[in-house]
Amino acid sequence: MSFADLGLSEKVLGAVAAAGYDQPTPIQSQAIPHVLARRDVLGIAQTGTGKTAAFVLPMLTLLETGRARARMPRTLILEPTRELAAQVVENFERYGANHNLSVALLIGGVSFSDQDTKIARGVDVLIATPGRLLDHIERGKLLLTGVELFVIDEADRMLDMGFIPDIERIAKLVPFTRQTLFFSATMPPEIQRLADTFLHNPVRTEVARPASAATTITQRLVATGADGHEKRESLRDLIRNSADFKNAIIFCNRKREVAILHKSLQKHGFSAGALHGDLDQRARMAALDKFRTGEIPLLVASDVAARGLDIPAVSHVFNYDVPHHAEDYVHRIGRTGRAGRTGHAFTLIAPGDEKSLAAIESLIGQSVEWQGPSVADLPEGESRPRSGRGGRSARGGRTERTGRAERAERSEKPGRGERSARPRRERSPSEGRSDPRPPIHEEVAEERPARVREQPAPRAASPAPQEPGRRRNPRADSSDDGRTVVGLGDHVPAFLARPVRPKSSA
DNA sequence: AAAAAAG
Numbered sequence: 001m002s003f004a005d006l007g008l009s010e011k012v013l014g015a016v017a018a019a020g021y022d023q024p025t026p027i028q029s030q031a032i033p034h035v036l037a038r039r040d041v042l043g044i045a046q047t048g049t050g051k052t053a054a055f056v057l058p059m060l061t062l063l064e065t066g067r068a069r070a071r072m073p074r075t076l077i078l079e080p081t082r083e084l085a086a087q088v089v090e091n092f093e094r095y096g097a098n099h100n101l102s103v104a105l106l107i108g109g110v111s112f113s114d115q116d117t118k119i120a121r122g123v124d125v126l127i128a129t130p131g132r133l134l135d136h137i138e139r140g141k142l143l144l145t146g147v148e149l150f151v152i153d154e155a156d157r158m159l160d161m162g163f164i165p166d167i168e169r170i171a172k173l174v175p176f177t178r179q180t181l182f183f184s185a186t187m188p189p190e191i192q193r194l195a196d197t198f199l200h201n202p203v204r205t206e207v208a209r210p211a212s213a214a215t216t217i218t219q220r221l222v223a224t225g226a227d228g229h230e231k232r233e234s235l236r237d238l239i240r241n242s243a244d245f246k247n248a249i250i251f252c253n254r255k256r257e258v259a260i261l262h263k264s265l266q267k268h269g270f271s272a273g274a275l276h277g278d279l280d281q282r283a284r285m286a287a288l289d290k291f292r293t294g295e296i297p298l299l300v301a302s303d304v305a306a307r308g309l310d311i312p313a314v315s316h317v318f319n320y321d322v323p324h325h326a327e328d329y330v331h332r333i334g335r336t337g338r339a340g341r342t343g344h345a346f347t348l349i350a351p352g353d354e355k356s357l358a359a360i361e362s363l364i365g366q367s368v369e370w371q372g373p374s375v376a377d378l379p380e381g382e383s384r385p386r387s388g389r390g391g392r393s394a395r396g397g398r399t400e401r402t403g404r405a406e407r408a409e410r411s412e413k414p415g416r417g418e419r420s421a422r423p424r425r426e427r428s429p430s431e432g433r434s435d436p437r438p439p440i441h442e443e444v445a446e447e448r449p450a451r452v453r454e455q456p457a458p459r460a461a462s463p464a465p466q467e468p469g470r471r472r473n474p475r476a477d478s479s480d481d482g483r484t485v486v487g488l489g490d491h492v493p494a495f496l497a498r499p500v501r502p503k504s505s506a
Numbered sequence: 507a508a509a510a511a512a513g
Contacts, residue, residue: 081510108512131512161510253508277510303509324508 006032009061011098016057019094025050030205032058035181040202042195043183047154047308049207055151055181056091059125062149063101068122072146073104076174077127078167080157082107082281083288084308088127088153101125108132109281116141130158130166137173144173152198155184155191157307164194171198217337218344220371221357226350232264235320238346239270239298247297248316251332253324255302261320262300272298275305306331313338319347322356326363349375 003016003024016022024032027045034041035058045051059075068074079085085107092103104118106128112135119126119142126133136142150171152158158167182195182202195202224234239248252258255276262274273287273296290296292311299305300320306328317336323329329347337343347368349357354375361367 129511135512157510163511166511255509306509328509 001029003028003057005029006058007036007061008032008057009064011064012057012060012095015060015095015097018097025054025207027051027205027207028054028057030207031055031181031203034203034205035059035179036061038062038179040179040199041181042199042202042204043181044185044187044204044206045183046185046207051153051183052088052091053095055153055183056088056095059149059151060092060096060099060101063124064099066148068102068124069146070122071119071141072143073119073123073126074146075125075149075151076133076144076147076170077125077151078133078153078158078170079127079129080154080161080163081304081308082109082129083284083304084154085127085129086285087309092125092127103127106132106136107281108135109284112136130163130170133170134166137170144170145175147174147178149179149181150174150198151181151183153183154308155182155194156186156188159188159190159194164190167194216342217333218342219333219368220344220346221349221368221374222346222371223373223375224348224350226352228260231320231348231350232261234348235261235318236265236268236270238318238348239316242316242344242346244315244342244344246315247291247294248299248318249291249305249311249314249332249335250298250300250318250320251306251323252300252302253321257321258300258302265298265300270298271296272300274300276302277304303328303332305335307334309335311335313341313343315343317343317345319345322347322349322353322360324356326356326359329360330364346371351375 001024002022003013006024006029008016027043027049031041031043031054035055043051043054045054055077063074066074077085077088079088085105089103089105092101096103101124102118102122103125104115104123104127106115106119106126108129108131112132115132115136119136133142137144152167152171155167158164180199180202182199184191184195187195222234222238224231235250239245242248250261250272252261255278258274258276262272265272273290275284275287275291277284279287287296287299288305288309288311291299303323305311306323314336317333319329319332323332333343333345336345347357357368
């Protein structure tokens with residue numbers, strides 16, 4: 001199966017090939033012909049399965065006929081967050097390179113008038129977050145009566161974020177006769193109800209998660225005190241002592257905590273960026289960009305970064321806070337270990353986190369190993385947040401808490417002192433990187449179709465080894481590591497495929 | 507309990 005078999009136009013096929021892809025992912029091969037046949041589609045797919053290209057590519061083909069009218073976009077795509085919306089624009093730019101379509105991005109936090117100027121001229125594709133879209137509509141600057149195709153992406157996340165009433169309002173403004181594509185990672189009853197009202201006789205496509213999705217994410221728990229100083233110290237130790245460290249996203253539960261931790265890390269000489277919803281849009285984009293390009297190896301973030309973002313494969317995820325909702329844990333750690341690569345996820349567990357931890361272990365259907373002693377194993381008094389144990393805090397010191405397992409793991413590594421300057425060094429690819437993998441900016445990104453193989457592979461092997469997608473300049477790389485990644489390579493941990501046990505709500 | 511999205 002190749003893209004050429006799906007009925008896409010020459011222009012689209014050209015752009016896809018130029019981007020370095022020839023093999024569609026399952027969701028792409030399933031959905032694209034139906035979209036082209038003007039059917040409604042209900043797509044159940046996680047991010048990273050190639051979902052975005054599954055609607056972008058056929059939309060480009062369909063849009064080749066017809067023309068946009070002023071203030072009446074021809075197609076509308078709704079996304080839950082600004083960053084996701086911006087990513088879809090990037091997809092249109094990449095695959096629409098041979099087209100002359102006008103694409104507008106309507107998100108909050110940026111100039112209203114620039115957006116207005118653009119839609120006044122008429123756009124083929126409107127990509128929006130609900131709030132700003134409704135803002136334009138209420139001001140009478142935008143009509144949805146010309147929308148031929150309507151995409152609702154990440155529906156379950158829209159639900160989580162309370163966008164459903166907005167989505168329903170918007171859907172009423174779009175002609176009944178439009179074509180609708182509806183994507184969601186999960187189908188809770190509320191989402192099913194929504195799908196039933198929005199879709200007309202839809203084709204249902206559900207991507208089978210790769211059977212071979214052996215978990216490539218190493219998950220570990222690390223006991224720490226509840227006190228902020230102590231947690232930050234534990235985190236710094238973790239970063240310094242992480243094996244195979246290249247870059248990391250550090251998740252906090254609160255925006256305030258993101259800011260505090262970000263400052264603290266910088267004070268301690270780490271090169272870090274911050275990302276949360278209270279930062280202005282420019283700062284958000286800048287932080288994400290610097291992290292993507294590898295300019296900054298650490299990104300401290302709220303859950304705005306937990307799902308769907310097209311962030312290059314990261315070697316580590318650190319949960320500075322245990323997420324409130326167990327599903328967030330799965331999304332967070334899913335930022336690493338992508339495309340069959342190895343990833344590491346560490347979660348700091350402080351006294352009081354036991355309940356959240358239990359919920360996570362119940363959701364993923366496995367218990368997570370401790371690195372070092374568990375909170376419960378700590379000697380009396382040590383688990384108290386303010387018990388004054390200087391142990392771990394003492395620089396370079398080692399205490400009971402730095403237990404056997406951890407000690408064993410560390411014994412083969414350079415001492416702490418030697419690595420303490422590591423954060424600054426991460427930026428130089430030539431320094432201390434014996435890692436054979438390509439530089440960060442060439443790491444795999446999600447939401448992309450399978451990549452064309454660069455070098456003629458031996459004819460013998462049945463499915464040609466697919467290299468994970470690269471951000472830019474596919475030709476630059478000749479070091480094929482031989483890893484087989486079929487389709488758009490996003491790794492889905494095996495536990496995701498298992499049904500969730502309904503117990504443990506308590 | 508929190509974050510996100512409209513300002």
